[in-house]
Amino acid sequence: MTARAFNVDRVRADFPILKTKMNGKPLVYLDNAATSQKPYSVIDAISNYYRTYNANIHRGIYKIAEEATVAYTDSKIKLEKFINANSMQEIVYTKNATDAINLVSLSWGGANVGRGDHILVSSMEHHSNLVPWMVLAKKKGAVLDYIALDKDNARLSTKSLDEQLEKRPKIVAVTHASNVLGTINDVKSITRKAHGAGAMVIVDGAQSAPHMKVDVRDIDCDFFAMSAHKMLGPMGIGALYAKKGILDSMEPLITGGDMIRSVTHNSYSWNDLPWKFEAGTSDVAGAVGFGAAIDYLNAVGMDKVRKHEKEITKYALKRMNETRNVRTFGLDMKGLEDKCGIIAFSLKGVHPHDVSQILDGEGIAIRAGQHCAMPLVTEILNENALSRISFYLYNKESEVDKVIDAIDMVKKKFRIE
Ligand SMILES: Cc1ncc(COP(=O)(O)O)c(C=O)c1O
Known part of the structure; x- marks a missing residue:
């Protein structure tokens, strides 16, 4: 794809799975917050790697090994530029965002958090940016505090943030975009305040990097975590961005081959960044696919991705709000500027699993x-479970219409108005 006006049908033609059927109906894929679909260019890049230059990196002095090494490094350079890091030394490839956050909690947290220290998370975190901090707090005898939500349960409360920062936490762990509410947090302002209180900041970018322009230097966060599979890339690879000086000061969690500069019978020294944190054989095919995914997103343009998702979210909110007995959660139409393409909802009197199952029968995921x-979900929104639709650049308003029609079917089945 070359840069041109955004055309959703042209985008859709690049995704083979969107031509398939589920339960005999054309697939309507609306679970993009869980994982995204892949364009031909990503699938082909991975297949081409295995078909034409599969070799281990950083080792072989032969052509295809050099090609593989260059492709792996190029992928990192693409990601460095995509999020505006200073250099690819600040990009560590991990398995996924969860793995990246655990690297920070275990390595940085293990060395820098002690008894009685405070760790600040928010009440809208995914377990991946919550449980690692709970575990660290328990292990170290530290205190885990929460930034509360505002009275509408839609945004983080600025008052709560300011109050919690008075405890001078060692680190603030906050999501850029909530995978339930869709709220896009002002992580730049949170980072400025947290730094003012002497805290480090880790931003969970799993739901932001795929959908909007991210500039880690502008945010000024210390760490940023992401997953390739949510941004058109393959499963099994993600990344941790961290400021170079911080990575320099951190100890690797996993040791062995490739992360080492020299070893004698009695000594060892670590390799340069970022390799120090990438022990053993890397997911080269994954990196190649990740690079191709970044190329694709760049060719479309992240501004256009965001604009398209904002429009479809607006349309979906309107249609859902017009549908009796459907309740949406998080920011509404007025808060669209700060909402990504995620809408969690409930249908009165019907369990979300029933909703999902009936939609499945209509080809809707x-x-x-x-x-x-x-x-x-359970302690703040007071729900046992919620249904969720989540959009990406290939979704269409007509797919929202199909969801509304299917919800009407559910209502008929359950004899709801
Ligand atoms: C906000 C958020 N953070 C972290 C994750 C974890 O991503 P992964 O499972 O790819 O590590 C997810 C996944 O849904 C997410 O939505």
Whole structure:
């Protein structure tokens, strides 16, 4: 794809799975917050790697090994530029966002958090940016505090943030975009305040990097975590961005081959960044696919991706709000500027699993459950479970119409108005 006006039908033609059927109906894929679909260019890049230059990196002095090494490094350079890091030394490839956050909690947290220290998270975190901090707090005898939500349960409360920062936490762990509420947090302002209180900041970018322009230097966060599979890339690879000085000061969690500069019988020294944190054989095919995904998103343009998703979210909110007995959660139409393409909803009197199952029969893939955010869903929103639709650049308004028609079917089945 070359840069041109956004055309959703042209985008859709690049995704083979969108031509398939589910339960005999054309697939309507609306579970993009869980994982995204892949364009031909990503699938082909991975297949081409295995077909034409599969070799281990950083080792072989032969052509295809050099090609593989260059492709792996190029992928990192693409990601460095995509999120505006200073250099690819600040990009560590991990398995996924969860793995990236665990690297920070275990390595940085293990060395820098002690008894009685405070760790600040928010009440809208995915378990991946919550449980690692709970575990660290328990292990170290530290205190875990929460930034509360505002009275509408839609945004983080600025008052609560300011109050919690008075405890001078060691680190603030906050999501850029909530996978349940869709709220896009002002992580730049949170980072400025947190730094003012002497805290480090880790931003969970799993739901932001795929959908909007991210500039880690502008945010000024210390760490940023992401997953390739949510941004058109393959499963099994993600990334941790961290400021170079911080990575320099951190100890690797996993040791062995490739992360080492020299070893004698009695000594060792670590390799340069970022390799120090990438022990053993890397997911080269994954990196190649990740690079191709970034190329694709760049060719479309992240501004256009965001604009398209904002429009479809607006349309979906309107249609859902017109549908009796459907309740949406998080920011509404007025808060659209700060909402990504995620809408969690309930249908009065019907369990979300039933909603999801009936939609499945219509070829519509949505998510139902607690969305790996149990404290938010069960303790704050007071729901056992929620249904969720989540959009990406290839979704169309006509797919929203299909969801509304299917919800009407559910209502008829359950004899609801
Ligand atoms: C906000 C958020 N953070 C972290 C994750 C974890 O991503 P992964 O499972 O790819 O590590 C997710 C996944 O849904 C998410 O939505």
